[in-house]
Amino acid sequence: MIPNIGYIHALTAYFIWGLFPLYWSQLRSFNALDIMSLRVIGGGLILSLFFMLKKKKSIRIEHIRKNLVPLIGTSLFLGLNWSLYIWAVVNGHIVETSLAYFLSPLFKVAMGLIFLKEVVTKNQKRALFLVLMGVCIFAIDGIGSLWIVLVMAFSFSLLGLYRKKYEIKAFEGLLFEHLFLIIPFFIYNNYWGRPLHEIFLYASGRDLFFLSCAGVVSVAPLLFFGKALSTLKLGEVALIQYLAPTMQLFTGVYIYAEPFGLVKMVSFSVVWLGLIYYFPIPKMAHLFSRSYKF
Numbered sequence: 001m002i003p004n005i006g007y008i009h010a011l012t013a014y015f016i017w018g019l020f021p022l023y024w025s026q027l028r029s030f031n032a033l034d035i036m037s038l039r040v041i042g043g044g045l046i047l048s049l050f051f052m053l054k055k056k057k058s059i060r061i062e063h064i065r066k067n068l069v070p071l072i073g074t075s076l077f078l079g080l081n082w083s084l085y086i087w088a089v090v091n092g093h094i095v096e097t098s099l100a101y102f103l104s105p106l107f108k109v110a111m112g113l114i115f116l117k118e119v120v121t122k123n124q125k126r127a128l129f130l131v132l133m134g135v136c137i138f139a140i141d142g143i144g145s146l147w148i149v150l151v152m153a154f155s156f157s158l159l160g161l162y163r164k165k166y167e168i169k170a171f172e173g174l175l176f177e178h179l180f181l182i183i184p185f186f187i188y189n190n191y192w193g194r195p196l197h198e199i200f201l202y203a204s205g206r207d208l209f210f211l212s213c214a215g216v217v218s219v220a221p222l223l224f225f226g227k228a229l230s231t232l233k234l235g236e237v238a239l240i241q242y243l244a245p246t247m248q249l250f251t252g253v254y255i256y257a258e259p260f261g262l263v264k265m266v267s268f269s270v271v272w273l274g275l276i277y278y279f280p281i282p283k284m285a286h287l288f289s290r291s292y293k294f
Contacts (some may be wrong), residue, residue: 006231010240013224016217018247021097023217024089025256026210032087034193035214037185039082041196042215044178050223051175064176070166075177077159079184081152088148094252095260096145099138100152101245102271106131106278107157115161123277130274134267141263170226242275 027035064071088097106127112118120128139146163173189196203211249268252258 004231006228007240009224010228010232011243013221013228014240014243015247016221016224017244018251020085020217020244021089021094021248021251022255023210024086025094027207028090029207030090030199030211031193032083032090033185033188034199035086035090035211036079036083037189037193037196038199038211039086039214039218040079040178040181040185042212043218044175044182044215046215046219047171047175047178051171064172067166067168070162071168071173071176072180074159074162074168074173075180077155077162078177079181081155081159084148084152084155088152092256092258093145093148094248094256095258095264096142096148097152098245098249098252099268099271100149100156101248102242102268102275103131103135103149103153104156104160105241106274107153108160109278111157111161116165127274127277130270130277134269134271134274137263137270138267141261141267170222170229174222 024035085097088094106124109118109120109124110128113120135146135149138149142149162168163170199211200208253260
């Protein structure tokens with residue numbers, strides 16, 4: 001049996017994303033927005049280089065000009081999601097980020113129903129009800145950090161909604177979003193935060209390595225994910241996406257010893273039950289059977 005190369009690309013992308021808490025936790029002595037600045041600037045430079053090296057430049061300038069406002073919206077949603085994620089990781093809320101990314105696919109279903117008038121199946125309705133229950137249960141024990149879960153899940157879902165509604169291609173969207181976000185983060189670093197040259201000047205050799213690689217680490221899984229989608233359907237990648245939040249959950253609980261008591265365990269279990277309704281067993285079997293050539 002030879003595995004479809006698209007699945008290898010997808011697994012690589014989500015495996016790297018699953019390691020993100022370990023990576024960003026190495027920079028806990030830095031402000032989250034300073035880290036985000038380097039992530040956006042480094043990622044923007046790398047994506048720009050890829051664009052210049054592409055033999056066929058496929059950026060649709062007219063499409064970008066027509067959808068400038070939605071693209072600014074996706075940039076802001078991406079900036080909010082990534083900034084909050086880094087802040088949550090360096091401040092000991094990895095478990096909350098994990099739950100947010102478990103919730104995001106079902107939040108997208110709800111937004112598709114509300115804003116795009118998409119048809120929702122009975123199983124999806126049951127899944128949404130269970131997700132609501134899971135969030136309410138989580139609030140019993142973690143009301144103080146529930147906002148992290150909701151803001152991350154909503155911002156990531158809104159990002160997907162805007163990209164789908166306005167037919168924004170993945171590469172051109174990411175390139176615009178990174179280049180646009182350089183502006184507010186550059187202003188932040190020069191007027192409110194630490195200037196970038198000062199961050200590098202006083203960083204240790206170890207910190208300098210992790211800061212310098214922030215852009216590469218951000219872009220690498222995106223490129224693997226883009227390769228995966230070129231050979232697979234989005235639905236075939238859907239199940240693999242849960243590798244990343246699963247790894248993040250184990251990282252938060254077993255490596256950084258974040259609280260994960262009975263209430264949070266029940267909350268996650270109810271959400272996982274909702275995901276089973278969203279991806280019934282026959283559908284799982286069908287998706288995985290397509291990943292091999294006999």
